[in-house]
Amino acid sequence: MIQEGELAPGEQIVETGLCETFGVSRTPMREALKVLASEGLVELRPRRTPIVAPVDPDEIAAIFEVMEGLEALAGRRAAENASPADIAELEGMHAAMVAQHDRGDRADYAIRNREIHARVVELAGNPVLKTTYANLSAKIHRARATTNYDAVRWVESVQEHERIMGAFRSGTPRDVADALVDHTRRTGVSVIATLLRVRDRPA
Template structure:
């Protein structure tokens, strides 16, 4: 057996699969592919200009991560979001935001304040230009920067882990957010509290912003799930790669 010829092909396939998985991961996490969306293999192969082999390898990785589900005869779908788990995660984040604000009062440095302010100004520019996706990414970075300024590595690690759990939900809701301007105003209040030498109102402002975000994200996802349920129940979703649809109601959001 001539392994010297087979190995490079295998490595190229795995390399392509990793790249496809990374690109799909971003599309899912940032809401371009919403929860419950059917993944059409033919369309994806055409979009990435690849065969089905690396695409399916990539999808297997995303299945193992919980971002994608697969059922025989029903194909691949973006995984639903567990709203009960999401609500519980947000509750934890509210407390962490408050704790971070309290610690920042005592520990934040001038250099950190300047970096957060610069990032905030970039985010405001994206808001004014209607660049929602870039705004969303900068928003996430600012929150982590504030938590990191609390100078508690355990807090930073736990916060980052929980934020990764809600990132996809926030991305899914981000395409339908009605309170974008309100969120921007809340970030202005956060920056003003940071600029205050005492930072006295920061813990309360951070918590209120976290609670408002959670309320909107959960409302949008609940509304989306309700609005799309009749189409699924009626079997109106299109087929994937020519495979027949399963009984209506399976794998729903």
């Protein structure tokens, strides 16, 4: 619910309501909130209702900077490791994602987009990269869920994915890495700009 933006940053978390929603008692719910707090998703406040942690644009900017390096490594290694069958699989996923864009299906597009990036990371064959990428990607996904839809950026993102796939088809590992880094950098600029607008909006 937090990751998908169903609970907004700063929103109070009513334990009794969540217990009813998930069919659990308050003890496991409180333990779950402690875990979410350790992941930076929830703020536990003494003698006060927990709230959804705000999204910090500065933290997201720092995460995107790190993600550029991870995407570069993932792209380079994946291009070196990918078989023709792996590239065909990515092609199929990409085609499905483009079709979702053409239908205006933003929710399924976002899911497929994350699956493509995760598959590239998996093809890189580095378990440390995979774990680190998954953790940071989850924070970016939450930040994006709190921002408004940008139609222009959506079109640009599809075009950038076309370039990534073109690099997988006929480019070098460096070409794949460069395409992924460029895509990540542009996405970061868009997400952070939106977060700053939301933060600076008069109450």
